[in-house]
Amino acid sequence: xxxxxxxxxxxxxxxxxxxxxxxxxxxxxxxxxxxxxxxxxxxxxxxxxxxxxxxxxxxxxxxxxxxxxxxxxxxxxxxxxxxxxxxxxxxxxxxxxxxxxxxxxxxxxxxxxxxxxxxxxxxxxxxxxxxxxxxxxxxxxxxxxxxxxxxxxxxxxxxxxxxxxxxxxxxxxxxxxxxxxxxxxxxxxxxxxxxxxxxxxxxxxxxxxxxxxxxxxxxxxxxxxxxxxxxxxxxxxxxxxxxxxxxxxxxxxxxxxxxxxxxxxxxxxxxxxxxxxxxxxxxxxxxxxxxxxxxxxxxxxxxxxxxxxxxxxxxxxxxxxxxxxxxxxxxxxxxxxxxxxxxxxxxxxxxxxxxxxxxxxxxxxxxxxxxxxxxxxxxxxxxxxxxxxxxxxxxxxxxxxxxxxxxxxxxxxxxxx
Amino acid sequence: xxxxxxxxxxxxxxxxxxxxxxxxxxxxxxxxxxxxxxxxxxxxxxxxxxxxxxxxxxxxxxxxxxxxxxxxxxxxxxxxxxxxxxxxxxxxxxxxxxxxxxxxxxxxxxxxxxxxxxxxxxxxxxxxxxxxxxxxxxxxxxxxxxxxxxxxxxxxxxxxxxxxxxxxxxxxxxxxxxxxxxxxxxxxxxxxxxxxxxxxxxxxxxxxxxxxxxxxxxxxxxxxxxxxxxxxxxxxxxxxxxxxxxxxxxxxxxxxxxxxxxxxxxxxxxxxxxxxxxxxxxxxxxxxxxxxxxxxxxxxxxxxxxxxxxxxxxxxxxxxxxxxxxxxxxxxxxxxxxxxxxxxxxxxxxxxxxxxxxxxxxxxxxxxxxxxxxxxxxxxxxxxxxxxxxxxxxxxxxxxxxxxxxxxxxxxxxxxx
Numbered sequence: 144x145x146x147x148x149x150x151x152x153x154x155x156x157x158x159x160x161x162x163x164x165x166x167x168x169x170x171x172x173x174x175x176x177x178x179x180x181x182x183x184x185x186x187x188x189x190x191x192x193x194x195x196x197x198x199x200x201x202x203x204x205x206x207x208x209x210x211x212x213x214x215x216x217x218x219x220x221x222x223x224x225x226x227x228x229x230x231x232x233x234x235x236x237x238x239x240x241x242x243x244x245x246x247x248x249x250x251x252x253x254x255x256x257x258x259x260x261x262x263x264x265x266x267x268x269x270x271x272x273x274x275x276x277x278x279x280x281x282x283x284x285x286x287x288x289x290x291x292x293x294x295x296x297x298x299x300x301x302x303x304x305x306x307x308x309x310x311x312x313x314x315x316x317x318x319x320x321x322x323x324x325x326x327x328x329x330x331x332x333x334x335x336x337x338x339x340x341x342x343x344x345x346x347x348x349x350x351x352x353x354x355x356x357x358x359x360x361x362x363x364x365x366x367x368x369x370x371x372x373x374x375x376x377x378x379x380x381x382x383x384x385x386x387x388x389x390x391x392x393x394x395x396x397x398x399x400x401x402x403x404x405x406x407x408x409x410x411x412x413x414x415x416x417x418x419x420x421x422x423x424x425x426x427x428x429x430x431x432x433x434x435x436x437x438x439x440x441x442x443x444x445x446x447x448x449x450x451x452x453x454x455x456x457x458x459x460x461x462x463x464x465x466x467x468x469x470x471x472x473x474x475x476x477x478x479x480x481x482x483x484x485x486x487x488x489x490x491x492x493x494x495x496x497x498x499x500x501x502x503x504x505x506x507x508x509x510x511x512x513x514x515x516x517x518x519x520x521x522x523x524x525x526x527x528x529x530x531x532x533x534x535x536x537x538x539x540x541x542x543x544x545x546x547x548x549x550x551x552x553x554x555x556x557x558x559x560x
Numbered sequence: 561x562x563x564x565x566x567x568x569x570x571x572x573x574x575x576x577x578x579x580x581x582x583x584x585x586x587x588x589x590x591x592x593x594x595x596x597x598x599x600x601x602x603x604x605x606x607x608x609x610x611x612x613x614x615x616x617x618x619x620x621x622x623x624x625x626x627x628x629x630x631x632x633x634x635x636x637x638x639x640x641x642x643x644x645x646x647x648x649x650x651x652x653x654x655x656x657x658x659x660x661x662x663x664x665x666x667x668x669x670x671x672x673x674x675x676x677x678x679x680x681x682x683x684x685x686x687x688x689x690x691x692x693x694x695x696x697x698x699x700x701x702x703x704x705x706x707x708x709x710x711x712x713x714x715x716x717x718x719x720x721x722x723x724x725x726x727x728x729x730x731x732x733x734x735x736x737x738x739x740x741x742x743x744x745x746x747x748x749x750x751x752x753x754x755x756x757x758x759x760x761x762x763x764x765x766x767x768x769x770x771x772x773x774x775x776x777x778x779x780x781x782x783x784x785x786x787x788x789x790x791x792x793x794x795x796x797x798x799x800x801x802x803x804x805x806x807x808x809x810x811x812x813x814x815x816x817x818x819x820x821x822x823x824x825x826x827x828x829x830x831x832x833x834x835x836x837x838x839x840x841x842x843x844x845x846x847x848x849x850x851x852x853x854x855x856x857x858x859x860x861x862x863x864x865x866x867x868x869x870x871x872x873x874x875x876x877x878x879x880x881x882x883x884x885x886x887x888x889x890x891x892x893x894x895x896x897x898x899x900x901x902x903x904x905x906x907x908x909x910x911x912x913x914x915x916x917x918x919x920x921x922x923x924x925x926x927x928x929x930x931x932x933x934x935x936x937x938x939x940x941x942x943x944x945x946x947x948x949x950x951x952x953x954x955x956x957x958x959x960x961x962x963x964x965x966x967x968x969x970x971x972x973x974x975x976x977x
Contacts, residue, residue, distance in 0.1 A: 203897035205905045205925070235890065238906070238926050271890045271927070383894060459876070463972035473652065473688045477800060480620035488622045489655070508622070509655050510688070549969050555880035556964070 147418050148438050148541025150370075154319055155412045157419075161298035161314035162188045164329030166352040167394040170297040171290035172304035175283030177231030177276075178269060183304035184231040185280070187287040188348050189256065193222030194390035195357050196264075197364035199372075201385035208234050208241035209265040210386060212249065216261050220357055226264045226348050226388055227252040227287065228305050230333075232275045234267035235383050240274070248280050255288040266346045266386050268307055268333065302331035305346055308554065309333050310427055315419035319408040326353050326395045326405075328412040332420040344382035345372060345424065349416055353409050354393030359401060363410055364389050371417035374449065374542045375425040376457040389413070425543035426525075430550030434526045435465050437475075438496075438541045441533040447484045448540035451531065454482035456544030465527050466546035470495060470518035472504040472511075475529060486535050496528040497521040504529075564835050565855050565958025567787075571736055572829045574836075578715035578731030579605045581746030583769040583811035587714045588707035589721035592700030594648030594693075595686060600721035601648040602697075604704040605765050606673065610639030611807035612774045613681070614781035616789075618802035625651050625658035626682040627803060629666065633678050637774055643681045643765050643805055644669040644701065645722050647750075649692045651684035652800050657691070665697050672705040683763045683803050685724055685750065719748035722763055725971065726750050727844055732836035736825040743770050743812045743822075745829040749837040761799035762789060762841065766833055770826050771810030776818060780827055781806050788834035791866065791959045792842040793874040806830070842960035843942075847967030851943045852882050854892075855913075855958045858950040864901045865957035868948065871899035873961030882944055883963035887912060887935035889921040889928075892946060903952050913945040914938040921946075 145152040163170050172186045198217050200210045216223065227248060234241050234248075245265055253260040267275070290297070302312040316329030330349030368387055399409045426434040437455040442448035455461055458478040464471045472493055480488065493505035495518060502521070504513050521527070562569040580587050585607050589600045615634050617627045633640065644665060651658050651665075662682055670677040684692070707714070719729040733746030747766030785804055816826045843851040854872040859865035872878055875895040881888050889910055897905065910922035912935060919938070921930050938944070 203894065204901075204903060205893050205897035236926070238924075383897060459968075460972055463969055466969065467973035469973075476622050477620065480622035480800060484621075486621060507655075509653070547969060547973070549966050551876075552880055552883065552964060552966050552969060555877055556884035556886075 145415070147422065148436060149440070149539045150414065150418060150541065152411055152415045154408055155317045155415050156319065157317045157415070160295060160316035160329045161302050161331045162329055162348055162350045163293045163295065163298040164316040165327040165350045167192050167392050168350040169291040169293045170301040171287045171292070172297070172300045173283050173286040173290065175279040177229055177279045178273070179231060183300065184229060185283040185287060186228045186301040186304040187225060187252070187291065188301065188350060188390070189225040189291055190350070190390060190392040192392040192394060193224060194392045195355055195360050196223050197357065197360035197389040197391070199364060199368045199387045201383055203383045205383045207267065207383045208236050208245040209267045210384060211242070212245050213264045213386060216264060219261065221261060223264060223390065224258045224262045225252065225256055226266060226390070227284065228266040228346060229280070230305055230307055231269045232273045233269040233271045233384060234275045235271040244275050244277060247277050251281055252284045252287070255284050264388055266384070268305070268346055268384055298331070305331065305333040307333060308429055313420055313423040313427070315416045317412050317415050319412055321397055321405045321408055324395055324397050326397045326409065326412065327351065328416050330416045330420055332424060334424045345385045345387070347372070347387045347420060349389045349413070351389065351391045352393065352395035353391050353397055353399050354395070355391045355399040355409070359399060360389060360391055363413055367413045367417040369449070370414065370540070371421040374453060374540065375421045376453060376542065376544045422543050425545055428545035429554050430548040431545030432548055433465060433524065433546050435462065435544045435546065436526060436528040436541065438528065438530045438539065439533065440530065440539040441535055442538045443536035445538045445540060448538045450484050451479055451482045451533070452540045452542035454478045455529070455531070456542040459547055462544065462547035465522065466548050468519050468522035470504060470513065470522050475531065476505060476508070479531060486533050490534045492532040494530040494532070495521060496530055497524065562832070564839065565853060566857070566956045567831065567835060567958065569828055569832045571825055572734045572832050573736065574734045574832070577712060577733035577746045578719050578748045579746055579765055579767045580710045580712065580715040581733040582744040582767045584609050584809045585767040586708040586710045587718040588704045588709070589714070589717045590700050590703040590707065592696040594646055594696045595690070596648060600717065601646060602700040602704060603645045603718040603721040604642060604669070604708065605718065605767060605807070606642040606708055607767070607807060607809040609809040609811060610641060611809045612772055612777050613640050614774065614777035614806040614808070616781060616785045616804045618799055620800045622800045624684065624800045625653050625662040626684045627801060628659070629662050630681045630803060633681060636678065638678060640681060640807065641675045641679045642669065642673055643683060643807070644704065645683040645763060646697070647722055647724055648686045649690045650686040650688045650801060651692045652688040661692050661694060664694050668698055669701045669704070672701050681805055685722070685763055685801055715748070722748065722750040724750060725846055730837055730840040730844070732833045734829050734832050736829055738814055738822045738825055741812055741814050743814045743826065743829065744768065745770070745833050747833045747837055749841060751841045762802045764789070764804045764837060766806045768806065768808045769810065769812035770808050770814055770816050771812070772808045772816040772826070776816060777806060777808055780830055784830045784834040787831065787957070788838040791870060791957065792838045793870060793959065793961045839960050842962055845962035846971050847965040848962030849965055850882060850941065850963050852879065852961045852963065853943060853945040853958065855945065855947045855956065856950065857947065857956040858952055859901070859955045860953035862955045862957060865955045867901050868896055868899045868950070869957045869959035871895045872946070872948070873959040876964055879961065879964035882939065883965050885936050885939035887921060887930065887939050892948070893922060893925070896948060903950050907951045909949040911947040911949070912938060913947055914941065
């Protein structure tokens, strides 16, 4: 059993692995020299068997060329075979030039793989303001094809290749069994706040050997993303390139249909992978020294709970207080108070959770006298967790963030380099 | 003529002064010893003649006792005579104790002034988590009464007394003439981000000798606040004590009624005072080294323009970039893109304004190659101004903010002291 915030995972088995954990998926990476030398900067995730696609994208008005392209494929609903990703220089353009370069990357990769261009999705991240040129991509896609295999190592290296200011590669995988058959879900992600120096932030690919129709998958993807990637905040700045893609190739032989046991298990597995990846992103936020976890219970609606939890993790004052290891509960109340949710302030409790111990720091809306030394000690741990009980209803949500540090200012106040 | 963002003030005369600039207003301040010794920490603004009240307050669910009390008086609509303010320890409580202390402060001040308790408004700011005690207030209100006068010096000292982490006292005043009579509007404000270490942020009092009905005044106050105090952002954290109060005692003999020249002039004067005070707050944001001004034009609605301008000034990435003096226009586009406003990204222009010079940095949604050295030089000025042209309609707005600096993290990451 794994617990993450309010979420309890008791029917899935966490396993080691990433995008090649599920049957029939291969990965590769290459140092194409897009911006820096000697650093892998392109990655490929591929399935010989056609995949159902589920995906969510940035809501930013300035959606980048790869997002516009992928959205179109999702809308068309055709099966896909691959996702090709690049780092170094982001294709963040919304103009003609960005669209052309993106089509070039998709088409060249498709040609190498022997599939159609609209069976290859694209993702792009890195510095903006530089032109992503076609030559390194042309060479890169060839090597990506040559190096494809289903090894653990290739998945790991693909997760490394998509990093930008990330300090660690981020993967998660799990499996479950139904009718004697094993279904696996595995993924990788990158993102560490808005990436130095700019815009492109979260790219994430999940693969699964479940067999699932697009409309069922898409519904589950949206729900999982809302409670995972959409619940983390490093700096409130959403990017133009944010992309989350799920590929399902059906090789497990298990069909996921609504109102079945398999559906519930798959839902849990997808949520586990999404939440685990999202938490890794929050913990690796730009300049972060510790992770902040905020659990809200007793809200009238799930949306209320999500807003309240996110308002606290996104508050600069709360984030700075976590950095300073000062359990100043007034700032938490303040951030709850301006979340745009209507509730009775005079019944709110806030509890500081630490391993199996806890400390009531706000009772019925009033800041309590607490053991400051103990609280400071708890605040210095890698994960700082606050439980906010609204007592207005039965809905809850968990949000994750990180502290606001001098390094965040260093990273983002620096000149482009 | 004075220009501030999109606002042009051509019919009013900026003058030196604050809350005693208008006829019939007196002020005083005192070192009551609420928390620190030898620092003035209470202030009083008083008019012997009864005043019409206009006011706006924090939208935070956890509104503090003084806000709850003042709101009630505004609702009742009775004339008022005074505002008493304290710093040092904030009465940020929502519970019984906070309400009692607040009533004590209002009632004692009223007794000294020989008016009714509900003719005295209260404001409170400072450290939270400590109990505001009644003894210093009891002594303080006596001295406030004794020291009352209408001198320039007393207004200045009152503006000093309400400072917390502010580094400069903030006042503004102006006058206009109508039918040979002079009307004066003057005010003071405090606020520098959420105040060290906590919550209480903006308190502001404006006085005027205009004669005006409450419903007319209240309408103008709301409009002015929306385009001034509500357009500044230091850290997106709104407080539990935010209060803006206007007192109008009618001593100029000029009646302000809708659809008259006097109304237009008064509106301009009130906007001038509000915007000038708001800009002073933005420039004095916690840890700030320079002010950021963002002008949006060509939006479909005024609300759209306000959202877009605020989204840019509130972005941590834009704020860190201003600190780093890096004119990275991708971050501006990004913040426009997630403002929650629908617009065509492919026609947006962004221009960097500097004195009488300008530099187009985004044309039709595409980041331009610019003279980086010149841009860096411009970025190092005390005020950095970007004009964002949406080309979707005829509405505009201006927002003000400041850079995100190491000092902000120092101030807010520190232990309570």
